[in-house]
Amino acid sequence: xxxxxxxxxxxxxxxxxxxxxxxxxxxxxxxxxxxxxxxxxxxxxxxxxxxxxxxxxxxxxxxxxxxxxxxxxxxxxxxxxxxxxxxxxxxxxxxxxxxxxxxxxxxxxxxxxxxxxxxxxxxxxxxxxxxxxxxxxxxxxxxxxxxxxxxxxxxxxxxxxxxxxxxxxxxxxxxxxxxxxxxxxxxxxxxxxxxxxxxxxxxx
Amino acid sequence: xxxxxxxxxxxxxxxxxxxxxxxxxxxxxxxxxxxxxxxxxxxxxxxxxxxxxxxxxxxxxxxxxxxxxxxxxxxxxxxxxxxxxxxxxxxxxxxxxxxxxxxxxxxxxxxxxxxxxxxxxxxxxxxxxxxxxxxxxxxxxxxxxxxxxxxxxxxxxxxxxxxxxxxxxxxxxxxxxxxxxxxxxxxxxxxxxxxxxxxxxxxx
Amino acid sequence: xxxxxxxxxxxxxxxxxxxxxxxxxxxxxxxxxxxxxxxxxxxxxxxxxxxxxxxxxxxxxxxxxxxxxxxxxxxxxxxxxxxxxxxxxxxxxxxxxxxxxxxxxxxxxxxxxxxxxxxxxxxxxxxxxxxxxxxxxxxxxxxxxxxxxxxxxxxxxxxxxxxxxxxxxxxxxxxxxxxxxxxxxxxxxxxxxxxxxxxxxxxx
Amino acid sequence: xxxxxxxxxxxxxxxxxxxxxxxxxxxxxxxxxxxxxxxxxxxxxxxxxxxxxxxxxxxxxxxxxxxxxxxxxxxxxxxxxxxxxxxxxxxxxxxxxxxxxxxxxxxxxxxxxxxxxxxxxxxxxxxxxxxxxxxxxxxxxxxxxxxxxxxxxxxxxxxxxxxxxxxxxxxxxxxxxxxxxxxxxxxxxxxxxxxxxxxxxxxx
DNA sequence: ACTCACGGGACAGCCCGTTCTT
DNA sequence: AAGAACGGGCTGTCCCGTGAGT
Numbered sequence: 001x002x003x004x005x006x007x008x009x010x011x012x013x014x015x016x017x018x019x020x021x022x023x024x025x026x027x028x029x030x031x032x033x034x035x036x037x038x039x040x041x042x043x044x045x046x047x048x049x050x051x052x053x054x055x056x057x058x059x060x061x062x063x064x065x066x067x068x069x070x071x072x073x074x075x076x077x078x079x080x081x082x083x084x085x086x087x088x089x090x091x092x093x094x095x096x097x098x099x100x101x102x103x104x105x106x107x108x109x110x111x112x113x114x115x116x117x118x119x120x121x122x123x124x125x126x127x128x129x130x131x132x133x134x135x136x137x138x139x140x141x142x143x144x145x146x147x148x149x150x151x152x153x154x155x156x157x158x159x160x161x162x163x164x165x166x167x168x169x170x171x172x173x174x175x176x177x178x179x180x181x182x183x184x185x186x187x188x189x190x191x192x193x194x195x196x197x198x199x200x201x202x203x204x
Numbered sequence: 205x206x207x208x209x210x211x212x213x214x215x216x217x218x219x220x221x222x223x224x225x226x227x228x229x230x231x232x233x234x235x236x237x238x239x240x241x242x243x244x245x246x247x248x249x250x251x252x253x254x255x256x257x258x259x260x261x262x263x264x265x266x267x268x269x270x271x272x273x274x275x276x277x278x279x280x281x282x283x284x285x286x287x288x289x290x291x292x293x294x295x296x297x298x299x300x301x302x303x304x305x306x307x308x309x310x311x312x313x314x315x316x317x318x319x320x321x322x323x324x325x326x327x328x329x330x331x332x333x334x335x336x337x338x339x340x341x342x343x344x345x346x347x348x349x350x351x352x353x354x355x356x357x358x359x360x361x362x363x364x365x366x367x368x369x370x371x372x373x374x375x376x377x378x379x380x381x382x383x384x385x386x387x388x389x390x391x392x393x394x395x396x397x398x399x400x401x402x403x404x405x406x407x408x
Numbered sequence: 409x410x411x412x413x414x415x416x417x418x419x420x421x422x423x424x425x426x427x428x429x430x431x432x433x434x435x436x437x438x439x440x441x442x443x444x445x446x447x448x449x450x451x452x453x454x455x456x457x458x459x460x461x462x463x464x465x466x467x468x469x470x471x472x473x474x475x476x477x478x479x480x481x482x483x484x485x486x487x488x489x490x491x492x493x494x495x496x497x498x499x500x501x502x503x504x505x506x507x508x509x510x511x512x513x514x515x516x517x518x519x520x521x522x523x524x525x526x527x528x529x530x531x532x533x534x535x536x537x538x539x540x541x542x543x544x545x546x547x548x549x550x551x552x553x554x555x556x557x558x559x560x561x562x563x564x565x566x567x568x569x570x571x572x573x574x575x576x577x578x579x580x581x582x583x584x585x586x587x588x589x590x591x592x593x594x595x596x597x598x599x600x601x602x603x604x605x606x607x608x609x610x611x612x
Numbered sequence: 613x614x615x616x617x618x619x620x621x622x623x624x625x626x627x628x629x630x631x632x633x634x635x636x637x638x639x640x641x642x643x644x645x646x647x648x649x650x651x652x653x654x655x656x657x658x659x660x661x662x663x664x665x666x667x668x669x670x671x672x673x674x675x676x677x678x679x680x681x682x683x684x685x686x687x688x689x690x691x692x693x694x695x696x697x698x699x700x701x702x703x704x705x706x707x708x709x710x711x712x713x714x715x716x717x718x719x720x721x722x723x724x725x726x727x728x729x730x731x732x733x734x735x736x737x738x739x740x741x742x743x744x745x746x747x748x749x750x751x752x753x754x755x756x757x758x759x760x761x762x763x764x765x766x767x768x769x770x771x772x773x774x775x776x777x778x779x780x781x782x783x784x785x786x787x788x789x790x791x792x793x794x795x796x797x798x799x800x801x802x803x804x805x806x807x808x809x810x811x812x813x814x815x816x
Numbered sequence: 817a818c819t820c821a822c823g824g825g826a827c828a829g830c831c832c833g834t835t836c837t838t
Numbered sequence: 839a840a841g842a843a844c845g846g847g848c849t850g851t852c853c854c855g856t857g858a859g860t
Contacts, residue, residue, distance in 0.1 A: 008859090009821060026321040030235035034850060045851080047822045055850065105320060109373075112380050113317040116309060117230040127380050134377075161389035162370055165377055169313075169369030173338075176316050176331050185365035193397055213839065238832060249833080251840045259832070417817065434729040439642035442854060453855075455818050463854070513728060517781075520788050521725040524717065525638040535788050542785075569797035570778055573785055577721075577777030581746075584724050584739050593773035601805055620837090621843060646828060657829075659844045667828065819860080826853075837842075 013051040013061075016041050021062045026104035028114040029059050029122070060121055063111055067129050069101035070108060075136075084144025085194050088163070091137065095167050096180070096187045105175050108133075109168045134160045154197050163190055217255040220245050220262070221269045228266050230308035232318040233259075233326070264325055267315055271333050273305035274312060279340075288348025289398050292367070295341065299371050300384070300391045309379050312337075313372045338364045358401050367394055421459040424449050424466070425473045432470050434512035436522040437463075437530070468529055474515035475537050481509045483544075492552025493602050496571070499545065503575050504588070504595045513583050516541075517576045542568045562605050571598055625663040628653050628670070629677045636674050638716035640726040641667075641734070672733055675723055679741050681713035682720060687748075696756025697806050700775070703749065707779050708792070708799045717787050720745075721780045746772045766809050775802055 006014065019040045023032045034055060037048060052058040074094055081087040100106055108129055115122040137160035144150035166186045173182035223244045227236045238259055241252060256262040282294050304310055312333055319326040341364035348354035370390045377386035427448045431440045442463060445456060460466040482502055489495040508514055516537055523530040545568035552558035574594045581590035618626065631652045635644045646667055649660060664670040686706055693699040712718055720741055727734040749772035756762035778798045785794035 007820085012821080028232055028234060028318065030232060031321070033848080035848080044823050044825095046824070046853090049851070050821060105317070109376060110317055112376050113309070113314055114232065116379055117235075123380070130377060130380060155389075155392075157385075158389035158392055161374065161377065161386045162393040165373030165386060165390050166366055166370040167373065168376065169371065169373030170365065172313060172316050172372065173334060173365065173369055175320055176327070176334060181361075182365045182369060185359075185362035186369050188359075188362055189366040189397065193393070196400060216839080237830080239830080248841045250835095250842080253833070254839065420817080436640055436642060436726065438640060439729075441852080443852080452819050454820080454857090457855070458817065513725070517784060518725055520784050521717070521722055522640060524787055525643070531788070538785060538788060563797075563800075565793075566797035566800055569782065569785065569794045570801040573781030573794060573798050574774055574778040575781065576784065577779070577781030578773065580721060580724050580780065581742060581773065581777055583728055584735070584742060589769075590773045590777060593767075593770035594777050596767075596770055597774040597805065601801070604808060619842085624843080645826080647826080656845045656847095658831090658846070661829070662843065817860100819858105821856105821858080823856080824854100827851085828849105829851105830849075831847085832845105834845080835843085838840090 009051065012043075012047070016043070016048060016051060016058070017061050017065045020058060021066050021107070022103035024059055024062050025066065025100075025102045025107050025110050028110070029055075029119065030114075056119070056121065059119075060125065063107065063122055063125055066102045066107035066111075067125070070106065071133075073098050073101045084140060084147060084149045085198060088137070088140055088144070088194055089191055091140070092163065092167065092187055092190050095171075096183045100171075106168060106171055109172065130164070134164055137163055148199055150197050151199050159197070162193075166190055213255065216247075216251070217265075220247070220252060220255060221265050224262060225266045225270050225311070226307035228263055229270065229306045229311050229314050232314070233263050233323060234318075260323070260325060263323075264329065267311065267326055267329055270306045270311035270315075271329070274310065275337075277302050277305045288344060288351060288353045289402060292341070292344055292348075292363075292398055293395055295344070296367065296371065296391055296394050300374075300387045304375075310372060310375055313376065334368070338368055341367055352403050354401050355403050363401070366397075370394055417459065420451075420455070421469075424451070424456055424459060425469050428466060429470045429474050429515070430511035432467055433474065433508075433510045433515050433518055436518070437467050437527065438522075464527070464529065467527075468533065471515065471519055471530055471533055474510045474519075475533070477509035478515060479541075481506050492548060492555060492557045493606060496545070496548055496552075496567075496602055497599055499548070500571065500575065500595055500598050503579075504591045508579075514576060514579055517580065538572070542572060545571055556607055558605050559607050567605070570601075574598055621663065624655075624659070625673075628655070628660060628663060629673050632670060633674045633678050633719070634715035636671055637678065637712075637714045637719050637722055640722070641671050641731065642726075668731070668733065671731075672737065675719065675734055675737055678714045678719035678723075679737070682718065683745075685710050685713045696752060696759060696761045697810060700749070700752050700756070700806055701803055703752070704775065704779065704799055704802050707783075708795045712783075718780060718783055721784065742776070746776060749775055760811055762809050763811050771809070774805075778802060 016037065020032075020037045023036050023040060026032075027036070034045075034048065037058070038044060041048065048058070052061065074091070078087065078090050078094065081090045104110065108126060111122055111126045112130070115126065134157070138156040141150060141154060141156035141159045145152060145154055145156070166189075167183075170183040170186035174180055220241065224236075224241045227240050227244060230236075231240070238249075238252065241262070242248060245252070252262070256265065278295070278298055282291065282298065308314065312330060315326055315330045316334070319330060338361070342360040345354060345358060345360035345363045349356060349358055349360070370393075371387075374387040374390035378384055424445065428440075428445045431444050431448060434440075435444070442453070442456065445466070446452060449456070456466070460469065482499070486495065486498050486502065489498045512518065516534060519530055519534045520538070523534060542565070546564040549558060549562060549564035549567050553560060553562060553564070574597075575591075578591040578594035582588055628649065632644075632649045635648050635652060638644075639648070646657075646660065649670070650656060653660065660670070664673065686703070690699065690702050690706065693702045716722065720738060723734055723738045724742070727738060746769070750768040753762060753766060753768035753771045757764060757766055757768070778801075779795075782795040782798035786792055
């Protein structure tokens with residue numbers, strides 16, 4: 001569908017991005033050489049530099065695509081959940097259960113850590129990405145409060161910050177150990193936290 | 205004191221480690237060149253390679269030292285706090301308020317993200333470091349339960365995982381934005397979580 | 409007139425030559441990339457390689473055109489000058505006063521210096537160009553001698569060599585300094601030289 | 613003698629310069645690759661880049677050395693010639709008869725033509741070199757005038773400009789043809805010019 | 817007649833590491 | 839203990855040229 005509407009060069013460009021994404025995500029910007037990209041795509045120098053002016057531009061395109069994938073896999077089909085608390089828990093569950101949209105862990109966090117020195121472009125992109133995510137989660141809380149499902153004294157921004165921080169941190173720990181333990185712990189504890197935030201304290 | 209007991213070579217070695225630490229922490233293993241280390245130390249090749257067999261060995265020594273610094277700044281003087289919950293909150297507060305022991309963010313998380321691909325040595329070291337940290341925090345919870353201060357149904361491992369994950373995740377967000385907002389949110393929310401874990405529900 | 413007689417492809421070919429000429433003249437063969445030519449013409453690879461088999465052929469065509477321009481600007485309307493000595497002085501004055509037909513200095517000398525190593529084709533072309541020029545100037549002297557205007561003992565070849573050498577050398581010096589001083593000196597001294605070559609020694 | 617006073621690195625540096633000089637002189641800056649230099653010296657990348665920060669710095673060092681060689685071969689032992697006119701003629705004869713100090717023609721003129729676009733550093737160096745040369749030749753004329761050997765109305769600067777321009781131009785023509793004809797013509801004509809500049813008109 | 821897409825090689829420069837010297 | 843000198847491989851980028859497509 002989407003591919004059909006693209007010119008040949010556009011398809012190649014897209015293929016480069018998708019095949020380079022896990023490399024940058026795993027190895028970082030400095031650790032991923034253009035030769036790695038060539039090997040992964042089967043192209044030669046000329047074939048890649050036609051589509052991207054340089055490594056930085058490629059990395060930016062890769063991050064933009066990875067971000068889009070991350071947003072999609074974490075939000076698709078989550079609107080239909082009715083209750084606010086349930087919706088937040090669904091967001092958490094989705095994050096915990098769905099494997100990273102790009103091999104090598106969450107591209108948001110990886111890029112945040114990788115680009116916190118230098119590379120202002122990527123840094124700006126990733127900052128905006130996290131800001132958007134925090135805003136979206138915060139809005140879920142706000143809606144829950146407005147709907148009377150969540151206690152009035154809940155602070156949406158703080159709840160959002162904590163959920164996102166714990167999830168990302170938990171993902172790092174889980175990846176390091178190669179199991180789901182830390183992420184599972186985070187899911188459980190965040191779940192309990194959300195339950196205690198219900199308006200009337202009734203537990204389901 | 206410690207320096208006085210060292211031979212000249214030992215002092216140079218130590219100086220290399222301390223001056224290289226922020227470089228590796230900020231730029232990552234691949235992004236930090238030996239030339240960067242030479243520039244920072246004012247030494248020449250021979251002066252560094254006398255003390256370290258190669259870049260990997262230097263990075264390992266740097267991480268070991270950075271880890272020691274991190275542990276020290278995060279635990280020094282925290283034993284005297286009497287109450288278990290208070291001790292956990294002190295751990296959190298210390299993490300939030302104390303700047304990173306090495307410029308460039310938490311070396312534990314940075315290395316975890318940087319070395320999750322390849323570099324088995326560093327990966328092993330950082331895994332052990334997180335395991336120790338989780339164990340130490342978990343023991344604080346266990347002691348609290350044993351002392352009747354924390355509810356019986358509290359799961360020490362899960363609490364520890366969540367605290368550490370949220371703190372590390374919060375640090376990334378805060379560093380990215382250049383302010384303390386996310387970390388502050390995490391501190392508040394973790395604090396509330398701990399309060400609700402008190403044995404009899406009495407709030408101080 | 410001339411353009412009207414050309415096919416579209418021929419006009420494009422001509423446009424490429426004229427827009428590439430200053431690039432080759434200023435940057436030299438090795439220093440002028442095909443990309444530079446593309447940028448200057450607004451064409452793509454295929455659009456240039458349709459008209460020229462390769463960089464060398466383009467350079468040869470550029471030189472041939474530049475040479476034609478040089479000859480034209482240096483000879484146009486100089487036939488009507490009656491006296492032989494005056495005609496030679498007009499040749500000199502024209503060279504000194506007329507800006508280079510192609511930006512970047514005299515294409516003859518530039519190519520001579522640029523192509524004296526390798527590039528046999530260009531070398532041959534430029535050698536012939538200088539030979540023609542020397543012959544033409546020499547013939548002016550010969551005619552002057554035959555007409556009794558110039559002393560019998562004047563050596564046409566030597567006079568021609570010296571005039572051309574001094575003019576080209578003077579142009580290099582002037583271009584380097586960004587003023588007309590050296591060229592002016594050359595014009596003056598060559599003028600005096602020619603005056604002393606008059607048959608009867610009468611000064612005008 | 614001089615070599616003995618140099619450190620090993622200094623000798624290598626000097627060897628690089630001397631072996632790279634003909635390459636730059638013949639092929640120009642853009643046309644001479646660092647690989648050419650490596651091939652000529654037998655060194656590897658690391659061995660050259662230790663002594664020169666980059667190609668431009670090497671080219672500057674090469675030009676400085678080439679210039680020194682040129683000045684030496686063109687001035688050595690010319691002081692003892694007594695008469696001013698004879699001294700000027702000796703300068704010319706030396707230039708005509710002595711082969712280029714660096715293979716590939718006069719490095720002054722070659723660099724002047726090669727670097728007239730971009731490369732401000734080299735351009736400045738070569739401008740100063742020509743200025744010095746013109747000044748030195750001009751002083752010879754001035755001394756001749758002061759000593760009463762050369763006519764009062766001789767313009768030292770113009771004479772110097774013309775001599776240098778004609779010699780350099782003649783060298784280009786001669787190199788192109790592969791014979792000494794043009795240079796011989798220039799020598800003869802400049803000689804006659806100088807003779808006519810003698811103070812009392814007495815011809816020797 | 818010209819653009820788009822790509823191959824493959826070359827270039828300048830940087831990097832890690834070794835050896836020699838002091 | 840540390841600096842000086844060098845090897846050789848690799849990186850990002852540019853370059854020239856070809857061929858399919860329009």
